[in-house]
Amino acid sequence: FTAEYRRQLIEQQNLNLSSVKASPYASGENTSMDSPRAIAPRGSDTPLINRGMLGPREGDISPMSTDRSTTQRITRLHNLINNRSPAPSETLLQLFDSCNTDPLPKIKNILKTMGDTFASSYSQMCGEEEARNRLQIAITVFYKFIENILQNEKSIRRDISGLVEKDLFYQCMFTCSIQVILFSYGSPYEFPWILDVLEVQPIHFVKVIELIVRSKEPLSRELIQHLNRVEETVIESLAWRSESQLWDALAASGQGIPKFEDTALPGHLLYNEKTSSRVSQNSESPNNSSSSMQSPGPSATDCFQSPINSKASRELFASDLLQKTTHILIQDKDGSNKLIPVVESEKQPVQSNVNSETAKTPSTTSSPATPAPPALPRRTGSLSIIFRKFYNLAGVRMEHLCSKLGLTDTELKQKIWTVFEDSIRNSDLIKDRHLDQLLMCAIYMICRITKISVKFQDIMKFYREQPQCSSKVYRNVLFKRASVQEDGTVVPEVRNDLINFYNSVYVDVMQKFAVKFRNSSQSNLLLSPLPSIKRDLVSPSIQVVGNVFVKPLESPSTASGQCFNYFFSRSPSKDLKDINKLVNNTRVTGKRLLVDCDIDIPANKRISNRKLQSLVEERRSQNSE
Incomplete structure (x- = not known):
């Protein structure tokens, strides 16, 4: 029923x-x-x-x-x-x-x-x-x-x-x-x-x-x-509208738009090629363990946590020239909050005191170019979670565009990321606009400054390969906002294509900042760390059907013993038989999985196999009818 x-x-x-x-x-x-x-x-x-x-x-x-x-x-x-x-x-x-x-x-x-x-x-x-x-x-x-x-x-x-x-x-x-x-x-x-x-x-x-x-x-x-x-x-895009409450929430917090470094989780920062593995793997802190890297995400209470006001933020993030004192807000299971002081200096490692127990950290020396990853994000709360998602999304899309354009140098990508991050934080370019618009402009500006031959049309070409692409992103960009003149006349907003926006608006705002990256020998420039793209954090395996799963190929281990490989549509059936023998630890008997007319099959068995195959095909055709 x-x-x-x-x-x-x-x-x-x-x-x-x-x-x-x-x-x-x-x-x-x-x-x-x-x-x-x-x-x-x-x-x-x-x-x-x-x-x-x-x-x-x-x-x-x-x-x-x-x-x-x-x-x-x-x-x-x-x-x-x-x-x-x-x-x-x-x-x-x-x-x-x-x-x-x-x-x-x-x-x-x-x-x-x-x-x-x-x-x-x-x-x-x-x-x-x-x-x-x-x-x-x-x-x-x-x-x-x-x-x-x-x-x-x-x-x-x-x-x-x-x-x-x-x-x-x-x-x-x-x-x-x-x-x-x-x-x-x-x-x-x-x-x-x-x-x-x-x-x-x-x-x-x-x-x-x-x-x-x-x-x-x-x-x-x-x-x-x-x-x-x-x-x-x-x-x-939607969060960056003029009428979005994001701007009110930022004003209420007393802080501006954070950097990605302030919102990133431990192990999600890439300073350079040499420190990427150290940041993500060689850390003994519980917050940097593999379980932390694959955490189930923020809780519902964290997502709806109100932003900290300006007075509290000044107390939490007060800084000096040589020494920086902050506090970390930790919430226990019973809901009680605790402020833990953290002192960072150039010569002394970070130490924290939790429940009157001092956690001792071995003395290490780190260069200014490779700072140690923080134990927790510097900015917490619902706004921090939103900006973390924003920067991670931008990092994935930037990595895709750079790989398609052949921009593989880590320092070059850091320059692009630093310009993009500054366009978000220190201007109103993102308001009523799209993430992809500012990202494509940042890539082209750094390529022009560093004299790398990349056309804007090529950037948009590879952008169109991304599944979220839309022609409105590069054909209808906000050029001038609507305004009201002194006599009460309303001037409507003006929209244009992305290249005209870059030449007339973006360059005027960002050129002074981006031109600093023309000389790569300037060591006093602090480049922002890149988001560390780890695709296995989302889903290590995908279920195909039943109990059959597919997961990305991992690095080959140094295990002892014989290794067997089988390539679909390329390897002979003998390789598959060897794998079956190894798995079953016995000789493969019964039906054969693949028959590629092996030379070791007797003639009478070949004929029987063909008859059996023709019989199966005949029954399939009858069932389909």
Whole structure:
């Protein structure tokens, strides 16, 4: 009965979907120049993925293929819900009871207000009945995600009242739940439509995406790719709008935009080729261990931690010429905060005092060009997490462009990164613009200054190979912002292509700073460290089917014994037989895996093998008919 009910439900949902696709807005493209690129369902999980692996664009997908993909997404969504009701479960109610105040009345009020707003906007195109149906599924998914995240938070700290009492946490979670529903059902409303309807700020919305992806409930690969692309869209452009609350949060913290060095995790900094391995491997600190490198990410409390005010920041980051005194904020499992003083000097290693126990560090000598990595990021909190994601994303895309352009010198890439970092921190170039725009400009400026022959067209050519590329990024760049003259006349904003923006705007702002890197012999220039790109931090292995996994090739070990190699479409079947013998520790018997007409096969066996193969092919053709 349950299976039959699900089948009827899916058929009804497919009928509703076909009526939605009949709308004239379904195939239309958002042509607004000042809005970000809409998210296509073909998203990728990394900017370095090959475009050939992304699958066809929407215009090349047949209606039958699109319906089949949508049906699969809907099926996975219902498997995720697993017959839950749009109400908190007993487990979630117990978590609420363990808090100081019961947040359930507050949650119901938030769901009622935001749900009515969503249903009113969604029903204008798709009908009221479909809107209410999507809303009920979104509420069910919301309670599912909340339960998983709070359970994980409970395992980290005993008191989760600080997170449970935040209205912003529930607003962002409900917004992301609706986005999951819209994507699963193939809705014509594409991101960031839901942010505009529910009036949720992108910098707050992006905080919950990683929490949902890293929750214990496994999500489909396609959904994870979509959420990852949504996160990238926020980080690369939406967060930098003029009306974004990012600027208010920076002003409230009393600090400017941080450097990547101030937000990076231990082992994620690359000073030069000689120190990259030392930073990531040869560290005995617990914070620099391999487990730290593969940490499960920030907790929900960290993501919604308020920025430190200016007075506290001056106390935490007060500095002198020869000696720098800071404090590290550490939070125990019970929720209590502790400030640990840290003293750094040019001759003395860093020492910290935790719970009146002095941690002694062996005396080491480090040159100014290769500073020791910090134990913890200098800047913490929700803003630090956002900027860390921003810089890591920019580092991956810069590494891809540099490798395509043949820019392999580490010092040259450090110069590009330093100019890019300065354009973000010490100017308003990023406001109302895109990460990729300033990154391409920084690459071209350093190449011109260091007299490396690179054309701007080549940079844009290789940029178009990245999956997130959009022609709007280099064809519609903000040239001049809208302004109001003294007589009240409103001057509209002016947009132009990226090359004109570089010549008329970018050069005027950044030339004075970038020209310092013309002479490579100037040792007094402090180059910013590069992000250390480690692709194995995300997923060391990928499940292909069943219990078959594929993972990147590791460095060959020096293990003793005979080594066997097999290359697909190149090696003879004898190599595969040798591997089978080694694995099974016995002689391979039974059916042969590959037959390449080996010379050691008798003639009578060759004939029987051909007969057997023809019989199998005949039965396959009968089954297909």
